[in-house]
Amino acid sequence: MITRRIDVAVIGGGSAGLAAAIAARESGIDSILILERNEELGGILPQCIHTGFGLHYFKENLTGPEYINRFVRKAHDLQIDYKLETMVLDLTCTRKILAVNQPEGLMELQANAVVLAMGCRERSRGALCIPGTRPAGIFTAGTAQRLMDIEGYLPGKQALILGSGDVGLIMARRFAMEGVEVKGVVEMMPYPGGLDRNLQCLRDFGIPLYLRHVATFVHGSDRVEAVTISRLDDKGQPIAGEDRKIECDTLVLSAGLIPENEISRKAGVRLDPKTGGPIVDENMETSVESIFACGNVVYVHDLVDHVTQEGEMAGTNASKRVRGMLPQLQRRILLKAEGNVRYVVPQMISGRNPLTLWARVRSPAFDADIRIGKNIIVHKRVVKPAELLTIELTAKRLKDLDKVEELTVSIGD
Amino acid sequence: METCVLIIGGGITGTAIARELSKCDVDTLLIEKEVDIAFGGATKANTAIVHAGYDDEPGTLAAKLCPRGNLLWSELASDLHIPLKRIGSLVVALEENEVRVLEDLLERGKRNGVPDLRIIEGQELFEMEPNLNSEAVAALYAPSAGVLSPYEASIALAENAKQNDVSILLGTKVTDIIAEEGKVKTVQTSRERICSRYVVNAAGLFSDEVSSMAGIEEFKIVPRKGEYIIYDRDLNGLVNHVLFPVPSQISKGITVTPTVDGNIIAGPTAHDKKDKNDLTTTREGFEEVLNGACKLIPELSDRLTSIISGFAGLRPQPSTDDFIIKSYREPSGFINVAGIKSPGLTSAPAIAEMVVEILREEGLALKDKKNFISSRNPIVHPIRDFHPAKTEEFLRQNPRDGRVVCRCEYVTEGEILDAISRGATTLDGVKYRTRSGMGRCQGGFCTPHVIRMIARELGLAVEEVTKRGGNSKVLPYSAKRLLLGDEKR
Numbered sequence: 058m059i060t061r062r063i064d065v066a067v068i069g070g071g072s073a074g075l076a077a078a079i080a081a082r083e084s085g086i087d088s089i090l091i092l093e094r095n096e097e098l099g100g101i102l103p104q105c106i107h108t109g110f111g112l113h114y115f116k117e118n119l120t121g122p123e124y125i126n127r128f129v130r131k132a133h134d135l136q137i138d139y140k141l142e143t144m145v146l147d148l149t150c151t152r153k154i155l156a157v158n159q160p161e162g163l164m165e166l167q168a169n170a171v172v173l174a175m176g177c178r179e180r181s182r183g184a185l186c187i188p189g190t191r192p193a194g195i196f197t198a199g200t201a202q203r204l205m206d207i208e209g210y211l212p213g214k215q216a217l218i219l220g221s222g223d224v225g226l227i228m229a230r231r232f233a234m235e236g237v238e239v240k241g242v243v244e245m246m247p248y249p250g251g252l253d254r255n256l257q258c259l260r261d262f263g264i265p266l267y268l269r270h271v272a273t274f275v276h277g278s279d280r281v282e283a284v285t286i287s288r289l290d291d292k293g294q295p296i297a298g299e300d301r302k303i304e305c306d307t308l309v310l311s312a313g314l315i316p317e318n319e320i321s322r323k324a325g326v327r328l329d330p331k332t333g334g335p336i337v338d339e340n341m342e343t344s345v346e347s348i349f350a351c352g353n354v355v356y357v358h359d360l361v362d363h364v365t366q367e368g369e370m371a372g373t374n375a376s377k378r379v380r381g382m383l384p385q386l387q388r389r390i391l392l393k394a395e396g397n398v399r400y401v402v403p404q405m406i407s408g409r410n411p412l413t414l415w416a417r418v419r420s421p422a423f424d425a426d427i428r429i430g431k432n433i434i435v436h437k438r439v440v441k442p443a444e445l446l447t448i449e450l451t452a453k454r455l456k457d458l459d460k461v462e463e464l465t466v467s468i469g470d
Numbered sequence: 471m472e473t474c475v476l477i478i479g480g481g482i483t484g485t486a487i488a489r490e491l492s493k494c495d496v497d498t499l500l501i502e503k504e505v506d507i508a509f510g511g512a513t514k515a516n517t518a519i520v521h522a523g524y525d526d527e528p529g530t531l532a533a534k535l536c537p538r539g540n541l542l543w544s545e546l547a548s549d550l551h552i553p554l555k556r557i558g559s560l561v562v563a564l565e566e567n568e569v570r571v572l573e574d575l576l577e578r579g580k581r582n583g584v585p586d587l588r589i590i591e592g593q594e595l596f597e598m599e600p601n602l603n604s605e606a607v608a609a610l611y612a613p614s615a616g617v618l619s620p621y622e623a624s625i626a627l628a629e630n631a632k633q634n635d636v637s638i639l640l641g642t643k644v645t646d647i648i649a650e651e652g653k654v655k656t657v658q659t660s661r662e663r664i665c666s667r668y669v670v671n672a673a674g675l676f677s678d679e680v681s682s683m684a685g686i687e688e689f690k691i692v693p694r695k696g697e698y699i700i701y702d703r704d705l706n707g708l709v710n711h712v713l714f715p716v717p718s719q720i721s722k723g724i725t726v727t728p729t730v731d732g733n734i735i736a737g738p739t740a741h742d743k744k745d746k747n748d749l750t751t752t753r754e755g756f757e758e759v760l761n762g763a764c765k766l767i768p769e770l771s772d773r774l775t776s777i778i779s780g781f782a783g784l785r786p787q788p789s790t791d792d793f794i795i796k797s798y799r800e801p802s803g804f805i806n807v808a809g810i811k812s813p814g815l816t817s818a819p820a821i822a823e824m825v826v827e828i829l830r831e832e833g834l835a836l837k838d839k840k841n842f843i844s845s846r847n848p849i850v851h852p853i854r855d856f857h858p859a860k861t862e863e864f865l866r867q868n869p870r871d872g873r874v875v876c877r878c879e880y881v882t883e884g885e886i887l888d889a890i891s892r893g894a895t896t897l898d899g900v901k902y903r904t905r906s907g908m909g910r911c912q913g914g915f916c917t918p919h920v921i922r923m924i925a926r927e928l929g930l931a932v933e934e935v936t937k938r939g940g941n942s943k944v945l946p947y948s949a950k951r952l953l954l955g956d957e958k959r
Contacts, residue, residue: 058862094877144874146853157853159872159883162865181912183700183779188751191781193937193944197914204918204945210932211947235949278747279941295753322704 059164064088064379065372066154066168068145068320071100072361073352074174075128076368077375081172082135084376090166091132091139092156098132098139099125100176101199102361104206107227109254113362124361148324150345170375173321173335173343173350174368177357180313182275185219189275192282198224198311202231211237213307217284218242219272222250222443223359225311230258232309240305241265243272243286245293245312248421250443252359272308273300281306314357324348331400332356338386338405339412341371342378346385349375356402356415359445363415390458392429395467397422399442406450408458414448416466425468430459440468472665473499473637475829476657478644478680479672480504481513482620482818483810485627487670490822491829492634494836499666500628500636501659503643505939506899507628508621511674512814514902515698515749515783517725517738518620519712521813522559522612524579524587525722531793533582535817535824540614542819550626551848552618553730559615559712560590560599562766563607568716572610575717579612586613601708601767615712617730620815621902629892630846634839641939644673647683649801654684668803668829675746675786677794677808684804689794691809693746693784694721696738697755699763700779701770702910703732708773713766722812724762726770731905736763736770738783749782756780778910785811795821797828805829849888849903853880875923876916878909886920890927897921898938921945 065081067074070093078091097103102110105121112118115127132139143158154166179197196204196212198220204210216237218225221244229239242259247269249256259266267286273295274285283304287295316334318326326335327344334355335343342349351371352364377383386407394401394416401416416427421441426434427448435448448466450458458464475491477484480502488500504510523537547554563569572589579587590598591608598611632638639661646658647669657664673680678691706728715723721740729735737759759780764771788794788809797805805828807821814821830836852864852871865872871884881904889903897913900906900920907913907920921944925932933951936942 094874142873144853144877144880146856146880157865157872157874160869162869162872163862178911179914181778181910181914183912184775184777184910186699186756186777186780188753188756190750193942200914200917205949208918209949210945211949211952212945214947236952273753274750279937280943280946319704 059161060166061164062088062167063090064169065172065375066152066166066170067091067172067174067372068148069093069100069174069176069354070095070098070139071174071176071352072102072125072128072364073176073354073368074172075099075125075132076365077172077174077351077372078137079128079131079135080369080372081376082137084373086376086379089137091137092143092145092154093139093141094144096142098129098141104203106206107231110361113360114365128365145320148320150325152347169379170347170349172371172375173326173348173354174352175317175320175354177314177316177353180310180315182310185310185312187272187275190277192275192277192280194277194281194306195275195308195310198228198309201309202228205231205235211235212309213281213305214238215240215305216307216309217303217305218309218311220244220250220311220313221266222311223252223255225309226251226255226258228309228311229264230262233262233264239264240303241267243267243270245269245271245289248441252443271295275308276302281308284308314353316354316356318354321350321354326350329400329404331394332402336404337402338389339403339407339410340374340383340386341367341403342374342385347375347378356400356417359443363445389462391463393463393465395465397468398427398466401466408455411452411455412450414450414466416446416448418442418446418468422468427466427468429466430461430464432457432459471499471662473497474666475499475668475670475834476501476664476666477670477672478657479510479674479677480507480624480628480638480640481511481672481674482508482624482815483674483807483821484670484672485624485631486818486822487672487807487825488631488636489627490819490826492631492636493839493842494826495839496834496836498631498636499639499664500631501639501642501644501664503641505641505896506894506902507638507640508624508902509898509938512783512785513624514621515781516620516696516785516812516815517698517727517735518617518729518815519559519725519727520554520616520618521816522579522587522615523582523584523813523816524575524610524612525717525813526582528578528581531795532813532817535793535820536813537583538820539813539817542823543618543816546819547618549845550630551846552623552626554616554618555730556614556616557711557728558611558613559714560609560611561714561716562602562609563716564603564605564765566607569608571716572608575610584612584614587611599710599713601769602713603766603768617712617727619730623815625903626846626848630843633843633846644680644683647680647804649684649804652800652802654801654803668805668832668834670805670807670825672807674810675784677786677806681806681808684801686798686804686806689809690789692787692789693743693748694787694811695741695743695748695782695784697751697759697782698735698737698780699756699759699777701734701736701773702776702778705734705773705776706732708769709734709767715762715766724759726763726766736760742787743784746784749784751780751782755782779912787811793817793821795824795828797832803832805832849885849892851881851885853882854905875919876904876906876909878911879905881906881916883923886923887927890924895924895928896936896938897924897944900924917944
């Protein structure tokens with residue numbers, strides 16, 4: 058078996074992993090290895106051929122391939138080592154990695170620091186428990202996007218999209234542009250799940266948006282023939298008689314993303330049930346020493362620009378740790394999300410260094426006061442689930458931080 | 471086409487009979503209406519349990535064949551490399567007055583010849599099953615019960631039968647059975663006419679229709695729907711045994727059990743239907759399964775996010791309420807193996823023995839085959855069944871197994887190619903042989919790869935690849951082809 062020692066191993070070569078590897082190299086680490094299970098670097102971005110990427114990070118409006126190519130090229134220029142179609146099978150708490158590929162077979166790597174950047178996966182039809190038949194023609198949005206934008210296949214000719222998150226809205230537009238008739242976008246909540254700018258996708262093509270509706274039945278024996286959707290009452294239960302059968306040959310699911318933490322679990326990394334990702338501290342270090350995490354494996358981000366920034370932070374800190382320049386956090390304060398705050402990241406802070414907290418709310422609210430512990434109140438004019446909240450913990454605010462081990466982050470009335 | 475014994479139906483019953491007959495020197499042909507083995511009815515969608523055999527009324531065929539089948543599975547599973555885990559079962563009494571039912575079952579089990587049955591309670595019960603509802607009073611423990619994959623078993627039986635010269639025709643549906651002078655003579659199918667001296671009807675849900683083609687209308691099959699929920703392997707260890715509630719009049723109730731692959735399965739419901747093709751799941755069914763499962767393992771009510779799939783199966787419930795396994799004076803040569811409801815999977819090897827015996831009684835001369843091949847090489851799962859030294863050596867010989875295609879179930883390119891070379895022609899065919907697409911992402915990542923591999927290996931266009939045959943094309947339109955016109959592929 059191949060055995061090798063490396064300074065920084067990065068699991069996942071998408072936007073988070075590439076940023077981490079580049080940052081580690083730029084802060085002086087020679088021995089870096091990216092392990093990527095796909096056949097190319099870049100994660101999900103090569104198939105996101107629409108625009109809207111890089112507005113924050115590059116101050117330019119780029120397509121997904123343009124955005125990610127800048128990082129892929131940089132990784133090449135910096136001669137960062139990577140392995141494609143390589144599957145990590147195991148990671149121990151002492152950072153021993155077991156991986157496999159063709160033709161090298163099994164390999165064992167001992168890393169001084171590990172960056173977890175495995176991203177997320179899509180919620181499937183089975184996980185959504187949609188009743189009905191089980192025909193061909195049901196795709197998750199990402200799979201449909203890959204098939205259409207990378208491989209040149211149309212999953213069908215009449216599509217219904219479930220979920221009005223950004224991926225669902227963007228797929229509605231892409232389908233319409235490819236000549237697929239989009240019968241509608243169905244959203245369980247009373248408000249759309251995606252960013253405002255992506256709602257334009259529906260307006261541009263006159264695609265109906267069914268708010269407060271769910272899919273209640275899939276029809277068709279071999280291939281999807283129709284989908285019944287039903288209006289929900291205030292309690293989230295389908296209202297009898299308020300349903301309609303929409304004829305279509307394709308059902309596209311864009312109903313949630315799940316951080317992929319099977320490898321994290323193997324290493325014993327503690328996970329936050331609310332994010333589905335590792336509990337991280339302000340250095341993006343997990344509960345296991347010298348295992349860092351960044352990007353959608355930690356929590357599902359709205360913008361790749363933020364994933365990149367987080368990846369850079371994780372990569373820089375992994376590098377510092379390897380060089381003996383980053384001690385583990387001494388004083389630890391656990392942040393707990395409560396009430397309308399669904400989660401907050403990082404969950405662990407020292408209370409000494411200014412930082413940005415990221416939080417997601419459960420439901421929209423106006424004039425919200427975000428309360429951190431007893432003493433800090435941050436005002437926001439609008440909060441909504443579709444947009445991550447940023448909370449700046451400035452040096453001035455940190456002075457007011459309660460001297461306790463656990464703080465709640467909540468939105469007061 | 472001519473054969474000596476024609477078996478109708480490529481489910482667990484038909485394939486078990488085919489494999490049993492393949493021990494003898496006799497021309498045997500198995501036909502199946504679907505495009506692959508185990509695609510049709512109850513075999514692909516059931517609880518996947520090897521029952522101990524205490525449920526059935528003594529004197530019934532099911533009571534006789536279930537314990538015998540349970541015993542036979544050990545050797546069969548080891549010969550054919552079918553994963554089988556004897557994890558034991560517990561029928562759980564949640565109230566004092568249910569203990570009486572356990573005692574009845576224990577008594578019945580003893581009469582049926584089920585070994586090592588006993589009633590356990592208190593600390594012992596909760597040590598065996600720590601997450602069991604704390605109100606559980608006692609349980610009937612049957613150590614001989616187990617779990618196995620029914621479609622893998624059926625495919626393995628068919629493969630081994632084929633190695634021993636049984637012919638298999640897929641996509642072939644019986645349309646008529648013609649008897650002459652009181653004997654079966656020919657079977658008309660959707661493809662061709664087949665002459666056969668003996669016809670074995672193992673057509674599952676449709677066995678009543680096939681039987682009436684032969685002029686025998688003594689029973690009806692009612693499709694009894696059962697819905698199921700499948701949980702992610704991340705719940706591995708939550709449940710250790712096959713758990714049953716105390717049975718009702720019509721079914722054994724909602725079961726919770728680990729599968730042989732390390733998932734947890736809950737179900738089935740039991741509702742009689744009219745449509746033999748109605749495999750729809752329902753909201754009511756889902757809730758019924760969930761409620762039943764949570765009664766046994768309350769923690770499942772907090773584990774909704776670990777649900778990865780749901781499905782429904784139809785079991786062939788006979789109007790006689792027992793297996794129908796018999797020959798007839800007229801037409802002679804026709805043998806019904808019908809109404810194989812639960813415990814049909816468990817009983818299959820014993821049913822096969824019985825059918826061969828009936829064939830002998832019917833005058834078929836059966837000589838043992840000298841060069842019978844009793845074992846079959848399975849598809850090797852080098853990554854999923856990881857073993858440091860063995861996997862490394864295997865990958866050295868088979869470099870294509872270094873590429874993991876299905877990430878959730880660790881299925882390699884080598885396994886998928888092997889499945890295709892063994893006869894898989896569809897996405898589901900590959901899935902049933904390798905588990906690709908059966909994991910937590912349900913094929914989100916591997917489906918495009920598997921489709922391409924099927925197309926490449928079978929010389930098909932990607933657009934022609936189906937989920938399970940017929941019209942179930944997955945990617946019917948190539949954008950490139952639509953733009954350029956078909957001639958400019």
